[in-house]
Amino acid sequence: MSASTQDNWVHFSRDADTGIELFRTHITGNTHAYDPHWHDDYLIGYNEQGLQQFHCRHQVQRATPGSSFLIEPGELHDGESPHHEGFTYRALYLPADWLHRQLGGIFENLPDHYELRAESTLSEDRLLLGSIASAYIALRENEPRIVRNACLDQMIERMTAHLSWRKTQNSELLLPRLAREGRDFLHAHLYEDIGLEQMALALGSDRFRINRSFKAAFGMAPHTYLIQLRLVEARRLLAKGVKPAEVASDLCFSDQSHLGRWFRRAYKLTPAAYHRSCSPG
Incomplete structure (x- = not known):
């Protein structure tokens, strides 16, 4: 599947066996490419051409031609093209549960x-x-399964040189109460049309204190966090075959076009195009 807008284009496909999503994208120069967002998957890829600049881990990352990148699930990042020639990159979105199973081998x-x-x-x-x-290439060209398996194994083995094990910590204790409870409130009301006043009442505070605490903890305001949370859920539902209009309604977007505007800002794809590619049958 391909999509384009003026000089921007996206090639997207999804491997049915693994659930890995493939993106090859070109972004024109001197432009904002992606809103801050995160994924539930491991994102691994490389820059083919131009300079890709993005914020991640509280730093400005600058990917030049030949640079590889690896972004963990839940890591907030954005994207921009600071130079006239723009940039082109390829990326694979590796489902976390799939990757963990492969590591067992x-x-x-x-x-x-x-x-x-x-x-x-x-x-x-x-x-x-x-x-x-x-x-x-092996996944994109639908090479024989044994070839796809061998190429993925080789990539994962090479990835392990850049990965480490860290002890799972209860980071909840490090978060301010308002930020922690505010995040939990948003997750609990993902499918409801909630407002800041309702959130403030539930947390026994006011919207201004909640905003300040939330931004300090998560790098974005509650409403932005909720939109991104809903976009992640939208991807999951669309990949399962739920129709875009139904997804928009369930996740409290005013209509499919409203969901589409936010979806394109994060992923450079329309919900309908993503849905078609994930459920070709």
Whole structure:
């Protein structure tokens, strides 16, 4: 599936066996590319051409041609093209549960109560780049299953040089109460048309204190967080085959066009195009 707007374009497909999503995208120069957002998947890819600039881990990341990138599930990031020629990149979205299952074949004993961490967002490891490119092509061209498996295994093995195990910590205790309870409130009311006053009443505070606490903890206001949370859920529902209009209604967008405007700002795809590619049958 391909989509384009003027000089911007996206090639997207989804591997039925693994659930891995493939993106190859070109963004024109001197433009804002993506709103701050996150994914439930591991995002691995590389920059083909131009300079891709984005914020992640409280830093400005600058991916040049040949740079690989690895973004963990839940890591907030955006994107922009600061130079006239724009940038082009390829990426694979690896479902977290799928990746963890594959790692069981690499490590004899997976540590308990630990989780994966990318040592750094960007890498200049040429072997990693080559393994990403091979895996992308094998899936994109629907090579025989044994070839797809071999290329993915090679990529994962190379990834492990850039991953470490970190002890799973209860980070909840580090969050201010208002931020923690505010986030829980948003998750609990994902499918309801809630307002800030309703949230403030439930938390026994006021909207201004909640806003300040939430921004300090999560880097965005509650309403922005809720929109992004709903976009992640929209992707999940669309991939399951739920129709875009139904997804929009369920997640409290005013209509399919409203969902589409937010969806394109985060993913450069319409919900309908994403739905078609994930459920070709």
